Amino acid sequence: MTRSTRRTRRILQVAGTATAALLALSACASSGDSAAGSDDSPSSSTSPKLSGTVTVFAAASLKESFTELGKQFEAAHPGTEVTFNFGGSDSLAAGITSGAPADVFAAASPKTMKVVTDAGGASGEPATFVRNQLEIATLPGNPEGIASLKDLTGSGLKVVLCDKEVPCGAAAQKALDASGLELTPVSYEQDVKSALTKVELKEADAALVYKTDVKAAGDKVEGVEFPEASQAVNDYPIVLLKDAPNAEAAQAFIALVQSAEGRQVLTGAGFLQP
Structure with a gap:
């Protein structure tokens, strides 16, 4: 074997090794991309699509602001509908404790909210979201x-x-x-x-x-x-009801009420921050 032939064979061996290395790196990168894609996929599915009707029993004084928030919620979650029953908080509390189907209760005072919580009708603790005078x-x-x-x-x-x-x-x-x-x-x-x-x-x-x-x-x-x-300033509490027919969407509506966007609508209507 001539010296020229040996040199040519060595060059080919080096080139082959480099090509193999590049292919391995490419495979690793492709695998990494795939793993990243699989990581992204679950996160996008952690917020399942909301649907159905959310029924909110709310104090009459919340009519304008909650109606606006209902529209915002429906726009953000196509396929949902927010229906309201506005009235005196005591009458609403009586309806809830009598079995009226509802997802959310927003009262104009802790006293009326207590009627529902004492009857075991609430899921969790009520939270004050605004005040009024x-x-x-x-x-x-x-x-x-x-x-x-x-x-x-x-x-x-x-x-x-x-x-x-x-x-x-x-x-x-x-x-x-x-x-x-x-x-x-x-x-x-x-x-x-x-x-x-x-x-x-x-x-x-x-x-x-x-x-x-x-x-x-x-x-x-x-x-x-x-x-x-x-x-005589009144605190307004809100709570998810224990037997809420659409608890998942109801929780999302409560989150909107308590969010910065919800606070903007409520304070714009004249409510005081809690």
Whole structure:
């Protein structure tokens, strides 16, 4: 064998070894890519697609903000629908404890939420997500010149309150007690929206309602703040119900309510942060 032949064979051996090494590296890289792909696949499936109806029982004062959040939820989760039952928290609590099918309960006070938790109707501990306080709603332009809580006790003035069993009524009574005032309304209403409607229809001169409801009414009423309202601020708790028909989607809705996006909608409606 000539020296030239031996040199040629050595060159071919080196080239073959290099090619084999490159092929091995390529295989490892391909295997790594495949492993990375398999790692990504489970993470994308950890958030299963939500579907079905979420039924929310919520205090009447949450109507505008929760309706907006319901639309956001449906847009983020195609195939879902959020339905609401708005009303007085005490009536909603009674319905839940009587077996009304619902996924979420958002009350206007811890006292009404306790009715549900004491009956074993909650899944987990309720969480306070917002707070709310009272304001005097008057006719547009405030023709009676109402400037304080004491002004509501004037003779001939038609004032409406929420029923004392309803959170807004309990808060009103607390504010009146704090100021040492007594007030005899022309009617007690079952929820805050009903009380406000009396003023909007000019069936009453004023009503003690939440600031959020005055804001939602726009130019239909005029709001008057009063210092005693700070003595009667209501915490709003929310909870997943124990027998929720659609617990997974319900938990996602509660998460939205408690998120930065949910807080933005709620504070924009006039609610206070917890």
